[in-house]
Each structure stands twice: as structure tokens, then as C-alpha cells.
Amino acid sequence: MTVSDFYAAYDQLDGLHQRCWAHLLRDIHELRTQQPDDAGLTAWADAVKALDDRAIAWATDPALRPPSQRHAARRGFERELLALCQAQPATTRPATLCKRVERYHPELFMFVADPAVPSTNNAAERALRPLVIARKISGGSRSAKGSRTRMILQSLIATWDLRAQDPVAAMRVLLQAPRIPNGKMVPV
Helix, strand or coil: CEEECCCHHHHHCCCCEEECHHHHHHHHHHHHHHCCCCHHHHHHHHHHHHHHHHHHHHHHCCCCCCHHHHHHHHHHHHHHHHHHHHCCCCCCCCHHHHHHHHHHHHHCCHHHHCCCCCCCCHHHHHHHHHHHHHHHHHCCCCCHHHHHHHHHHHHHHHHHHHCCCCHHHHHHHHHHCCCCCCCCCCCC
């Protein structure tokens, strides 16, 4: 399961996906800050936030629920969010965010269906923070290619650490694997 923001590169990843609610709510808040006098926008933003709050409360309720009930609740929350967006005329300020919601609605409530999935990608961003700080302090690697290589290697090492795999052994396997000619990303 991948948990990410709405950056288009993540669309290429295979498998299940949870889009980050913190990013969506931050964008809604920014729009609301830009237009504080728009009562329709404020009502829509409040309704979306209330729906997220209810979904989180439902998903984190300690009651054990069967998977079928979790999936049904997920679909119900998706329908509610789509209805909130479809009620917005295309000329309103939330229209752009509603297009995003309509595109990604199957990936916004995966956390309701699976209690192990977080609703945000905050853990991933916190894990990257020390690397970003180190890059800023050191001035980077002095080339775009060097920076890209460092980021890829650090991402692989962090992934192996999270999976309790030996990074040196995993890197050895990766380096000895045949190269894929089409350049498609392969899960490690």
C-alpha cells in the first residue's frame, strides 16, 4: 500500500493507494484563506473537513469490524465526498479541488477499509526530513544527477530498513539483478 500526496508521478505505481488527507485539507485551507468572504466555499470546506473527521473516528473506533463492513463504510464515505463535490457548480472556487477528489476518490478512504493504513503520508514525510536537512546543510551533491542518485539510494535504504532487511545484502541483490530494458519501476 502506497500512501502519498497527489503528485502525478505516484499515479504510475502499481498496487493499492491511499492519498493524503493532510495535503487535501491543506489545499482546501489555502483556498479558504485566499477567499475568506466566500460563504459557499466556507460551507463546502467545513463539510469536507467534517466528513474526514467522521471517517477517521469511524476507522479508529476500537470496535472490531469485519472487512465487509469496513469496505461498505469506505464506499459510503466516498459517495458522500463525491456528492459534496458534485453539488459545486464548475464555476465555483472549489471546482479544481473537486476535480482532484473525483479523480482520486477511490484512493481517499483506503484507511477506512484497512485499519493498518494511515490517512496521511506524515510518517513518510517525517522519515525524509533528516535527509532533506542534511542536503540543505551540505549544499547537496553539486549536480542534479548526484542529487537524484543520493535520493534514490537513500529511499532504497530507508525502505529496506522499514522492512527489516539488511540494506547491504539487499543492495548486493539489486546490483546483481539483470537490468530491465524498458526502465519501468520495479518494487524492491
